[in-house]
Amino acid sequence: MRTSMTTLFAAFCCTMMMVAGCAKQEMVKQESPPIETAVVVPPQPKPTPPPVKEEPAPPPVIKEKITTTEEISTLNEDPAASKQFQTIYFGFDAITLSETARDTLAKNAVALKKNKGLKVQIQGHCDERGSDAYNLALGEKRAKSAYDYLVTLGAPANQLYVISYGKERPADTGHDEAAWAKNRRDDFVVLK
């Protein structure tokens, strides 16, 4: 096998030398000096027609009645007001709500019903072990689990927003079981 590979390579090198010969002969046909001139770049990027329109972007044409998130895009997180809501935690790779999580969500539902008009974002998070792409989907599912349960408890759906941060915003930046357990969570964040 090795011998045949070597032979193959040797044969190929010969081909290369032929190419070399060809290339050179062709070059020699040109007047000397045989320099192919290629001008590299004007200083920076080539001037290109700007195909991207400046704002506003063409509105996406969507048939479904899903609203975009523009209504909350300019709001800020309010850490103080968020303290009335408690974080819930998930098992490894899990999206199901534990009994403890359901108890916590019942309290969060009460707080939501007391604060009509409060905009609350349910932020789903994952630990660092999965791939970041898959964790975006998993974090979304975790936030959705809480959203669905809160709505069944009578919390006003129009006050709730769901977002996944995947593993982008860990609560604990450690790399052990204790840190991971703290990071598999839903935070409830008031937007103002």
Add this chain to the structure above:
Amino acid sequence: MLVALLVACIATSQAEDSYLAVTASGSGQLACSIATPVRLEGGENAEVAREIADALSFDLTLSGLFQVAAGDPERGGIRQGDFSFAPWKMAGAKLLVKSGFSVTAPDRLTVELRLYDVLQEKLLASKRFTGSSKEARKMAHAFSDEILRIMTGEAGPFTGKIAFVSKRSGNKEIYLMDYDGRNVQQLTKNRSINLNPDFFPNGRELIYTTYKNRNPDLYRREITTGAEAKVSAQRGLNVTAAVAPSGDRIALAMSKDGHSQLYLITPQGKQLARLTNSPALEVSPAWSPDGKRIAFVSDRLGRPQIFVMDADGTNVRRLTTSGSYNVEPRWAPKGGRIAYCRQMGGGFQIFVMNSDGGESSQLTSEGSNEHPRWSPDGRFITFSSKRGWKEGLYVMRADGTGQTKVSRSGGSDTHPVWSP
């Protein structure tokens, strides 16, 4: 006649797919000497000389085709007749790269590069570039591309750039650099989280997901002007978007209908099709080079695995059958291979398999390695690596050899994408 023969030679060499594979074993590398760049006109410029030699050496070494040597057995000129081949022959060189530069104005650089066959004493290629003195490396990269074209029939990818995500500013922003880690340029400055850049085939625009509006939305950005347009801002995920090879469609994961599923949209955001309709979580679509199929990640069988479907969502088949967690498929631009990541021992390793799922082999083993992306010629893979907790961007040959760190920041860099 000569022209016809030349074409025939190149056609033969293009058909020789095994060339890279044979030389990558290390036994068949051609000895290539890089002569110290010499001053032709104008003033001396040690930095220009150093950058030219360094870039040539970096590219040719990475290619795996050459045993690169520096050091000059003679210091003649760069044109045939202005130097002697004999000392190079004595030194064992089979190929010789000679180069000269002229800094004729404060910011006016001309570089002339020549590739010689030492044994035949023949000129194989010559190029002259003119530009600013900051572009010495770029000119050398362009000649490296040409050297690979002469030797294999296909140009190298060394003038390409790498877009990536970096947290060096404290937030995850999108950056651009030369493939060898030089000339880093920050593109986004919105101080939120920015993810998953992907180039349009023209190389002038890219798409990425940003949280700047409190939702992971897909944006499109023209690189040189910074002009931006919102592409997809459906409530929920608009993530892991991949531009089709034709540039007229984008596959991405959205959760607007309940949970993460795959969709096809236009570059303006108009929905063309829902590709998957399953109760599972699905992300990371990856186009085949002909645009006819899409590999993707789905947990429909429990844990995330890689599947493939036709680009209209039909004919779904599972590709990965070993390993409990396989993600991040990326189709090679040619040759029918798919790079992907497998979770192993607390981290990830990069594997490659045939596009039918067969002949899987492991490419990385040190540290944890993710986000593989092919160079446009399919010779190399760039990826992000954590080795000793520090993240960095690497490049390697398609067979896993020659792993070389290219990013220079201490900050965590991820998601490299090689420009078309």
